[in-house]
Each structure stands twice: as C-alpha cells, then as structure tokens.
Amino acid sequence: MYVPPHTVTNDDLSALVETNDEWIRRRVGIAERHIAVTESTAGMAAAAARNALDNAGIAAEDLDLILCATVSADNVSPSLACMVQAALGAVCPAYDINAACSAFLFLLETAAGWFARGRAKKILVVGSERMSRIVDWSDRGTCVIFGDGAGAAVLGAGDGYLDSVITVRGGDSVIKIPCSAGKSPFWQGSCEEPYIQMNGQETFKYAVNAMCGDIQTLFNRNGLTHDDLAWIVPHQANYRIIESAAKRSGIPQEKFYLNIDRVGNTSSASVPIALDELNRSGRLQRGDKIILTAFGGGLANAACLLTW
Amino acid sequence: MTNEKILETLASIIADKIDTDAAEIKPETTFEELGIDSLDITDIAMSVEDAFGIEVEVSGELKSVGDLVNLVASLTA
Numbered sequence: 001m002y003v004p005p006h007t008v009t010n011d012d013l014s015a016l017v018e019t020n021d022e023w024i025r026r027r028v029g030i031a032e033r034h035i036a037v038t039e040s041t042a043g044m045a046a047a048a049a050r051n052a053l054d055n056a057g058i059a060a061e062d063l064d065l066i067l068c069a070t071v072s073a074d075n076v077s078p079s080l081a082c083m084v085q086a087a088l089g090a091v092c093p094a095y096d097i098n099a100a101c102s103a104f105l106f107l108l109e110t111a112a113g114w115f116a117r118g119r120a121k122k123i124l125v126v127g128s129e130r131m132s133r134i135v136d137w138s139d140r141g142t143c144v145i146f147g148d149g150a151g152a153a154v155l156g157a158g159d160g161y162l163d164s165v166i167t168v169r170g171g172d173s174v175i176k177i178p179c180s181a182g183k184s185p186f187w188q189g190s191c192e193e194p195y196i197q198m199n200g201q202e203t204f205k206y207a208v209n210a211m212c213g214d215i216q217t218l219f220n221r222n223g224l225t226h227d228d229l230a231w232i233v234p235h236q237a238n239y240r241i242i243e244s245a246a247k248r249s250g251i252p253q254e255k256f257y258l259n260i261d262r263v264g265n266t267s268s269a270s271v272p273i274a275l276d277e278l279n280r281s282g283r284l285q286r287g288d289k290i291i292l293t294a295f296g297g298g299l300a301n302a303a304c305l306l307t308w
Numbered sequence: 309m310t311n312e313k314i315l316e317t318l319a320s321i322i323a324d325k326i327d328t329d330a331a332e333i334k335p336e337t338t339f340e341e342l343g344i345d346s347l348d349i350t351d352i353a354m355s356v357e358d359a360f361g362i363e364v365e366v367s368g369e370l371k372s373v374g375d376l377v378n379l380v381a382s383l384t385a
Contacts, residue, residue, distance in 0.1 A: 027345065201350040201366055208354065244351050 029239020033147030033264030045128030064120035069103030101296025127268030147264030151272025214303035230288035335374030
C-alpha cells in the first residue's frame with residue numbers, strides 16, 4: 001500500500017466547510033484521511049505496486065499481467081495499468097477495470113480467469129485513487145468521507161480463491177461521478193460538475209443489503225459460519241454501514257477489519273489497503289479463511305472467500 | 309394492526325438501534341430529540357421493512373415516532 005504523507009484532520013475540514021470533528025466521527029467514523037499534495041494516481045499506484053513486489057519477492061519483469069482500478073485516474077488514456085507497467089519497467093499486458101469501489105474484487109475475479117486458463121503465473125492487482133480530485137470541497141456531505149491512497153497485491157496461481165459473488169444493478173441514480181463536460185461548441189445537453197454525487201440514504205441501504213447478502217451467499221454456498229473466518233475485510237465506506245451490516249448479519253464487529261478512522265474511503269484502494277495493513281500487522285496466518293466484501297457505484301457489489 | 313401494536317414494535321426497533329429504553333419512546337417523541345440522524349432513520353426503516361414486510365420510502369417529512377407509526381399503519385392497512 002501507499003498513502004500520501006499529508007494528513008487532513010476533521011478540524012482541518014471544519015475550516016473549509018460547516019462541519020466539526022464530532023459530527024464527522026459520529027456520521028461516518030473518520031478522524032483523518034491522507035490527501036495528495038503532489039502525488040498522482042499513477043505515482044501512488046506504482047509506489048504501492050513496488051511495495052507489493054518487494055513483499056512478494058517478485059521482480060516486475062516476472063509479472064504476466066497487471067490489472068488496475070481507479071475512478072480518479074490522471075488520464076482517461078493511457079490507462080492506469082499502462083502507466084504502472086511503464087513505471088515498473090514491466091513488459092506484460094496491462095489494463096484497467098472500472099467497478100468503482102468494488103473494483104479490487106473484480107480484478108481478483110478477472111485474475112482468477114487468467115490463472116484458470118493457464119495464461120499467467122504472477123499477476124499484479126492495484127487500486128489507486130486520488131479521490132480529493134473528484135470531490136466537491138464545498139459539499140460537506142461528501143468531502144469529509146474520502147481519502148487518497150493505493151493498495152496492491154501480487155497474486156500467484158493456486159487454489160486459495162475459493163468462491164466469489166459479483167452483482168451489478170446498473171443505474172446512476174444513487175452514486176455517480178460525471179466526466180468533465182468538455183468545451184464542445186456544438187453540445188446542447190446539460191453539463192455537470194465532475195464531482196462525486198451520492199444519495200446518502202439510498203447508498204446506505206444498498207450497501208448494507210449488498211454486504212449482508214453477499215456474505216450470507218458465501219456462507220451458504222460453502223457451509224460456513226463467521227466462526228470459520230479469521231477476518232472479513234470490508235470496503236471502508238462508512239463505519240456505520242459496516243456496523244449495521246455486522247449487526248444484521250449477526251457477525252461480531254471485531255471480525256471486521258477497520259481502518260476507516262485513519263484513511264477514510266479510498267474507493268477501489270480501500271480493500272487492498274486494509275488487507276495489506278492487516279497482513280503486515282501479523283494478524284493473518286497462512287491457511288486463514290477470510291472474506292473480502294465491497295459495494296459502490298454501478299451499482300456494483302462483490303465478495304470473495306479466500307484461504308490466505 | 310392497531311397503532312399501539314405498531315408503536316410497540318417501532319419503539320423496540322428504535323430502542324435497539326440507539327441503545328435506549330423502549331418505554332421512553334412515545335408517538336410525540338421526535339427523532340431529533342432521540343439524536344437520530346438521516347442514516348439512523350434509514351437503518352430503522354430497513355428494520356421496519358423486515359418487521360412488517362413493507363417497503364418504506366424515507367422522506368424528510370418523518371419527524372417523529374408518530375409520523376412513522378402513521379406511515380406503517382397506512383402501508384399495512
């Protein structure tokens with residue numbers, strides 16, 4: 001993982017919008033977030049990728065594929081994956097997948113396909129976001145939620161990816177990030193600001209239902225209960241979403257790995273940042289069963305069951 | 309279902325959500341008084357949907373527990 005060193009506290013934000021530390025902590029469970037000052041989305045992705053390669057003891061030239069995810073890329077083209085490939089000096093194919101906050105799970109599913117076909121032995125997966133570029137800093141409902149950073153993992157062929165659930169309910173009425181309107185002199189349609197739009201209540205409802213449903217599906221299909229799991233690593237969207245999902249699922253909250261208080265919601269980087277933190281903290285043992293779960297714009301949600 | 313019965317169920321759901329005594333929750337109690345914000349109301353509405361088998365549209369007009377009782381009563385009538 002990589003997060004920019006500059007942190008922004010809730011008190012810092014109260015100088016920008018009408019808000020306060022108590023409101024933000026209670027509303028979303030965030031105390032501070034890392035915000036890019038000069039770091040690019042690709043630069044953070046490459047930094048996280050290098051850390052993952054070092055941790056795995058793999059050289060960039062040994063990679064067979066690079067898969068990346070972002071909703072806050074520096075460029076529409078080249079893709080983030082192409083920029084990471086260049087930065088690392090890798091020579092393998094590289095492409096992006098867009099599934100917003102759930103995208104890291106979609107990368108894993110795609111990687112599983114490459115492994116199943118025998119087309120790859122080592123795959124780098126990266127989620128990187130400079131969310132601070134696409135939030136409206138005058139909207140206290142959204143600007144307090146997001147943070148910047150990148151998470152990465154090196155995957156190897158094996159049988160640790162046990163099961164997955166992927167669901168899409170297409171539509172833009174709940175979560176939307178419009179692209180830049182451009183400057184066409186011929187365009188007569190509407191022009192929206194290129195900032196995150198989110199219906200908080202609908203997002204909450206969707207997210208809780210998605211998380212509970214996906215975890216239960218994995219439990220049912222694999223004959224498991226939460227007692228069989230070492231950890232659930234959720235998308236760190238909002239503490240209260242995770243709290244509500246845990247309560248409704250009857251799963252102790254301690255089973256959910258949380259770092260949202262320190263990093264905020266980093267969209268596609270959220271799950272890999274949390275997973276890397278958990279791994280490096282020594283609290284994951286080989287053979288542990290874990291569930292990763294995410295939800296977000298699309299609407300797209302996914303969960304997978306892994307043996308570490 | 310009577311409004312008293314609906315209130316009893318709602319009070320139990322709300323009390324569980326915000327960790328308070330259900331007996332303290334009256335129809336005239338406002339969500340603001342209970343320190344309940346829009347995400348809490350959404351969370352409560354989801355539990356209400358499960359409990360009564362209905363679909364609740366959360367709107368800004370839901371100010372008090374009595375408003376929610378009336379909404380549930382109209383949806384279960």
